[in-house]
Amino acid sequence: MAVQGTTGLDPVLAFALVGALGVGSQWLAWRLRLPAIVLMLAAGLIVGPGLGVLDPGDQFGAMLQPMIAIAVAIILFEGGLTLNLRSLSDAAVGVRRLVVIGAPLGWLASASALHFVAGLSWEASAVFGGIMIVTGPTVIAPLLRQAKLSKRPAALLQWEAIVNDPVGALAAVLAFEVVVVLQTATGVGHAIQTLAIGILFAGAVGLAAGWALVKAFRGGYVPEYMKVPVLFVLLLAVFAITDSVLHESGLLAVTVMGLWIANAELPSFTELRRFKEQATVLLVSGVFILLAANMSMATLGTLDWRALAFVMAVVLVARPLPVLIALWFSNISWKERALVAMTGPRGVVLVAVAGLFGERLVELGIEDADRIAPLAFALVAATVVLHGFTLTPLARALGLTAATKPGVLILGGSRWSVGLAEAFKKMELPVLIADPNHAHLRAAREAGIETFFGDILSEVAEHRLDAAAFEKMICATDNDAYNTLVATDIAPEFGRENVYQVKRVRQTSSRHALPATLGGRKIGGDETYFEANARLAEGWEFRVTRLSEEFTLDDWRTQHPEAIPVADLGPNGTLRLLGPDETPKDATGTQIVSMTPARKERLEGQA
Template sequence: METAQVGFTIAIALAAGVLAQSIARQLHIPGILLLLAVGFGLGQSGLAWIDPNTLGAGLFGIVDFAVAIILFEGGLNLEKSRLRRQELPILQLITIGALVTLFGSSLAVKLFLGWSWSLSLLFGSLVVVTGPTVIAPLIRDMRLRPNLKTILEAEGVLIDPIGAVLAILVLNLTLTTQTATVVHEMVDLTYRLGFGILMGTLGGFLLGGILSVRYLVPSGYTNIFTLATVFLLFHASDHFISQSGILAVTVAGMVVGNLRTPVDRDLREFKDQLTILLVGMLFILLAADVHWEDVMGLGPGALIVVGALVFIIRPLNVWLSTRNASLSWQERAFIGWVAPRGIVAAAIAALTAGVLEERGMEGGAELRALVFLTIALTVGLAGLTARPMASFLKLRLGKRDRVAILGVEGLGLMLGKEFRERGVNVIFFDSDPKRCSEAEKEGFPVVFGDALQERTLLRAQLEFVGTTIGVTTNEHLNSMFVQQAHALFQVPQGYVSLEPFDGEKIPEHLHPHDGKVLFERPHDIERWAVRIRHHDVTVEHFLFQPKTEPDEVSTDSPETETLVKPTNGNAERSVILTIIRKKTIVPMHFKFELKNLDLATVAIYKPEREQALAHLAKAGWTVPTPLILEELLPQPHPPSPIEPSHTRPSTLPS
């Protein structure tokens, strides 16, 4: 019966956690708020469906597992190059800032709740952390300035292991009053930090090295292999020096994330999903163990403590930590405003309260209740006000209304001209100085260099780009360019050109991971580049008006699965470049669902124009009248200029 109760508790927590986060995502509210409410409702203060006490010591095993995976996943997302640019404020926030929060919060509890100094310091150590599980969802779609986003994300990941180790140190000091033991604990703190960093670095390089060797880990096993290794690293570190594992897995995540292993993308997606599952379950379990009577018993002094933490201690923390950093007052104000507490604070609070209760010491229930009240209020405040605050302080980026094209020559340049004519900003990437010069003569901003390197992408301000297009003769380069833009700058749309091949369907190995196949089918990019250089290509508009009889509709319609055919004959007489629908222009791509009266921009090979027109007519394309063309085309107007300082700095060699 007890085993059945344990299984039921975990099953309810898992299901309720995922459901609560799904609903929160749909409602655009912080998931932790709903998780706390559901946990209270299902716990001892509500329906009593969940009783974490039935798990016994197993609860802390679950906490260890979840925290290890969550912090490893957080470390995976920290790019070394981004951290280096904001190194000073990040370092000071997790050192000076942590101490300010520790002592400021402790003083507030002592003054307004009258707790003992030992219990006050315990609370101060528990609220030092913020956490990636609350920061990342909060700023995901906010489009903050890159430096601001980096600082908040890095602080959330790095402060968690530091805060956890600090909380354990304070707990151990609370349990003893001997001076020798105090000195011993301080020495142990140094060992924990150093050993955790060492184990995390070694473990990260070892794991990354294994994942980088093809076929060493069988296909399909990489994610579970990583999961097992991370958990082993966590407990192996703790086995040698207690409480060092939490820092070790964080550092290991950073190392693996920056090694760019071949399974990097799949690994990140798997960890994201697993983190959502674990965060939901853990918050439900921990919140269910908090009694509403304990929260209400704190009195109004608890609200004053949280208010002091939000409106006095956090701003003071940020001001002292960033006073010599190159941040504007608006950026400092926003960092000071956004500091929600997350899963690590809840987990360590539950652990600390349990230890105090086991030792027969008072204050465990009140400490846990105050930490959960702090989590609820700080997450609620940040979730409701962070977006409007960022807008008020003018820290959010503009719309993603630009197009970035890799490959100046041929069809790439034609695409750029079509977008520019319809008022869309276009920026080119290329590593050939001559082609870059030609594009600049055409009036386009160009970034010269390796488009796969982050420093090259940074010069193009990809945070303003909504569409990337890879249209070189190198399929792998096209795909990697789109993937890098999405991974580093979250560019939402990507298109890649493919070279011709035999067969009727795109082979699986040619499917781009993060991009749609450009044009209506793969084309010989080099052949079209030669034709365009010889002025053998014209650009014309065509209207899609398919025949009504189903048996007469051509199988070459882009809506069919068997669109792609051997690219000889008709296939290389024309290329559908763009589609204009409701006066909005988009690149043509494989499987684009055409609608009646869609307007296409088509590149046509002049020597075979008549054959190309016949082929287009068979597929449902007609030549529009001037009146219809004027009605469907967006009014041509020049796009807003892109600031030259961000697009032409040493773009070309002298």
Template sequence: MHGATLLLIILAAGMASQWVAWRIRIPAIVIMIGAGLTLGPVAGIIRIDLPQRELTDLIGLGVAIILFEGGMDLKFGEFRRVGRGIGRLTVLCPPLAWLFGALAARHVAGLSWPVACVLGAILVVTGPTVIQPLLRQSRLRKKSTLLLKWESIVNDPIGVLFAVLTFQYFTTVGGGWGDTLVRIGVALVVAAVLGGLGGWLIAGLYRRGLVPEHLKPPALMLLVLLVYAISNMFQHEAGLLSVTVMGLVIGNVRLVERNALQRFKENLTVILLAILFIVIPSQLEVRHLQMLDWRSVLFVLAILLIVRPASIALATIGAPIQREDKLLLAWVAPRGIVAAATAGILGPELVAAGFPDAQRLLPIMFLVIISTVLLHGLTIGGLARRLGLAAAAQNGLLIVGASPWARALASALHDLGINVMLADGALPRLMAARVDGVEVYFGEVLSEHAEHSLETQHLSYLLCATDNDFYNALVCKARGRGFGLHRTFQLAIHQEIGPELHRVPVQQRGHTAFDERATFEALHQYLDAGWTIRAVGLRQKDDFALLSESLGVAGRDWFLLGGVSPSGQFRLYSRELAFNPDAGWTLLIFAPERAPRAQG
């Protein structure tokens, strides 16, 4: 097949798999592995005519970018919050998981000791490319999220390094523990120098403007790959550790371009995952799948029910981690692209080194990946809710700016039983809302503290309602992605700014809430004139039309603010993204005192 056609098929299959997974709400990796197996060993459509070594080298480049992006997502402020717990998970847990995994591979799966030790090392990794979507799906609270996120990102290069050193120990003539310790030292030094110092120097170059803006993202990608390749020259697979350290450094320095660089890497990672999770399983052959037997199934059960719980239990003895988090950690450990790629690289090399049972390495790894992703993906939400670690259902509103009108809206939503939070940097403005039982956040929503501690997983909409249109727009752009841009709103921009061409374009702000005449000043003038926010129930299909007719002109005589559907789902109203309420809805309106109230 022509190379361009093959690439198009792989990309289409990968992106379509991720879209289908998003629609049916299951982990994308499951759909992508299924597509890869279907297009590869089953249908024979994907055939990549490259030597195994060259293919694995290309896969390694993709994994390096993925791990660098994960490193950029780690913040030292998060480590300060749950640092001791993270230390246990990234220092004590990996060797324990390695030991128990190797024992299970030897005595349950029946592998030879060299292959069992390599497999145990690979299983140390827990897969950030799988964990991150699961965390979004389950809406875990921040502390639980940080523990799982740090473990998955930091342990990925550690597990790969363990696997490579184990491989070298069993295949290098004359090698021993002393040689292995030297290799570990080399890997750590290389990661510190090329990853840590290199990341700091790159950040310095960017801050001084020595690289033009349009070249910064692609130049960074090239530098990541160079660090990865050079590190591997000193110690095989030390590159993954180096790029993770490099991402950690660049993600935590005061770099103005950090968010833009991270978005570029995130988009690139989505493409790479679409390619890698189709290519790797497509290289399996039917004979590999036939190697899976009842011992392979028992091995997966041992990993799920014995190895992981025992590793977490021992590693967290005396750690400042609450019991519920320990139980969640003991269950949730899905494996992802790094585990698959490492098994794909080391499996054939072990076979060539004289260990024929290493042919089972990759099939067993895919069985572990599919089993853990499915089981953990389908159960993490329910388990988190039962343990009290998940946020409430995503149904509510975050209001930035605790003005009198915003407090009135928050109180009305609170009375309807809808989740609502008021955020403001002035404590006196929040006191009245707190007395009314409304959830509040005291602080700057754009601060690093808010990024680490502001719990918004239970809220579905963002409304920026301060008296500063430009600050509202800034917050919408900075925080809107977490809610979805279609659920990010701000009060109408002041009319005196001028014609549309003179105003902030929609690409640089949130959607206009309610109506283009619902400015901060207008809403407060109406509030001072005696208007109130109240709930109105719709019993029949035509009630909304009758209500609109009785109230007058919308946007002048009254405002529709939002509504609660018969199923209890809150919707914020906007002319830009309007909805049509029907019988059973409860509407929130802002109107003079004579407006009708909720009907029985």
């Protein structure tokens, strides 16, 4: 029989509630196009200190901190998996400066803000200031997904967040060890020795675990169906072992392990990363709900004008100043420096680690350390809300978004592709045509369409193409098998509902037919590549028509009875690609892209 907490909510029900609120907040944010983190934070506060329905400290007891610690470790490991060194490209200098120069300066600036503005002692300020180096991949990742920044500023923010996470935690450990030396009889040499051994041990274990895993996977020592379970078990073991030697060094170990695997070029790496990304979405949701719900009204009541002044000092001074100094005289433009300097959301790691060290400092006799946890929560809440609503407008104002309108990536340089791309260009939508055959791109280049020469699945495409600029993809080469392969491979990144391909040629033998479950959605009329291009050769063309109060969808259909609708762009900027059974929206301001027979006068002019 399950044990119930004082709130009366069963622990199993509490666990389910956390999952439902977390995932539900993410889904609602996607539907409403709002920052997901803001909704998760609000949901946690409502069911926690607001209504008192969820009390994680009571319902999960001693398991709460280990649960959060393991979740943070998995999130950081997944972040390490995204850090392919080749993806740094021209952001390498900026990332190096942000870590080597920006982190120490950020530590000093944060500690100063805590002491002079928030009024904490130097001991508490030094420890908490180290933790504040962390900007938080749990927050940055959803913000980048929403804001769709251009490649370099996105890489700067992502790398800084992931690399500085363990750096900030270890900085807090270093400061804490110094405080222990000052408060106890422990020697300085012993404290430094413990810290050095812990860091070296964590780095070595992370490298060894990553190397062993890659060796085992490549050598076929682990069957395919067991790769993810083996990865998870090894990850937990690495974190637990290193963390037992030195607290918080486990974060460094799992980050190093993920970084090694990310750069090992494993054949099954894509599947591993996708599964980890899905797990991370669940963990980020759950941890944010737990941390917000675990705050009490009494703790929140301790926040006064000093807390507000402290948050403002961090946002306006302690974050921007170190970043601007670190990136000074670098190849990073002033707009990119400004964006990175004004973007410093804090997340799960800050709250979790701050609460842990706050309790330990209080045990050592640093009384004002009990203010660390509420100040950490205030900083996280303020920066999450602030950057959640301002990052996208700020990036747009600075011209650093990948695209302000939904872009379309078209695979294949046929006449059909070029005609459709020209129609999208008339609607001022970003469009690019990619083809592995350089000759196929001649017509697109002559039409002024942006092109990419190469295989869309190649590593070069991954690093040179800014995928964030494109919302939808159309596979339209003369090779059905290639179209299906690309659509299937790209679908998890774009979303299966956003990947389309031209109809496949019907095979007379089922032996040669491709599975119906693979590939993308149909687009336009129920026509193959060859049938669609034949229409254009016969005089058909792509046309863009805008609906109005005087010219409705019925009028358009009456005027163009043979037209095949391919896409529509709503007045609110929403682009839809239309299949054989879909019709354009009948709304004033909607623009319809269709294939229609050429006008009579145009045909006569060509005769």
